[in-house]
Amino acid sequence: MSTAHQPPAPASLQVGDKDEALRQRLDDELTAFNGRATGAGEPVPLSVRVTDSAGDLVGGLTAWAWGSLCAIDMLWVREDQRHAGWGSKLLRAAEEEGARRGCTEVIVSSFTFQAPGFYQGHGYRETGRTEGIPGGHQDVHFHKALKTDH
Numbered sequence: 001m002s003t004a005h006q007p008p009a010p011a012s013l014q015v016g017d018k019d020e021a022l023r024q025r026l027d028d029e030l031t032a033f034n035g036r037a038t039g040a041g042e043p044v045p046l047s048v049r050v051t052d053s054a055g056d057l058v059g060g061l062t063a064w065a066w067g068s069l070c071a072i073d074m075l076w077v078r079e080d081q082r083h084a085g086w087g088s089k090l091l092r093a094a095e096e097e098g099a100r101r102g103c104t105e106v107i108v109s110s111f112t113f114q115a116p117g118f119y120q121g122h123g124y125r126e127t128g129r130t131e132g133i134p135g136g137h138q139d140v141h142f143h144k145a146l147k148t149d150h
Helices: 020-038 086-100 116-121
Strands: 044-051 057-066 069-077 105-111 125-133 137-145
Touching: 044 086, 057 086, 069 086, 086 105, 105 116, 116 125, 116 137
Parallel strands: 069 105
Antiparallel strands: 044 057, 057 069, 105 137, 125 137
């Protein structure tokens, strides 16, 4: 008795807008692959927020820790609170939490119209630039070694 090889089902390519199910599946698959390849497990989310006395968001930072790496995704401070030191406080808090979680390195990127000078002023060194950002701008990539007590 022989079993005939069944051809794979025909595939179809679809282009669309936001697809949360697809985003989640890709995140799950790549996270699993990366964990197997590095032995570092899964990234662990990290967030820092500042609220005012009314409970409104003043600023926040989102990041993730993965093995010895902390990566900052977003840092934002409400316009009326900029230049009040909140960005620095958010960044330091994330760096301290990353170090507490065993991170020895932190990375972040900032468009040239955002805050590359802010990160340089906090000891980050530029590691590269990506051209092609709308308006003739660049995406500036930064790295910083974290001080650890380990």
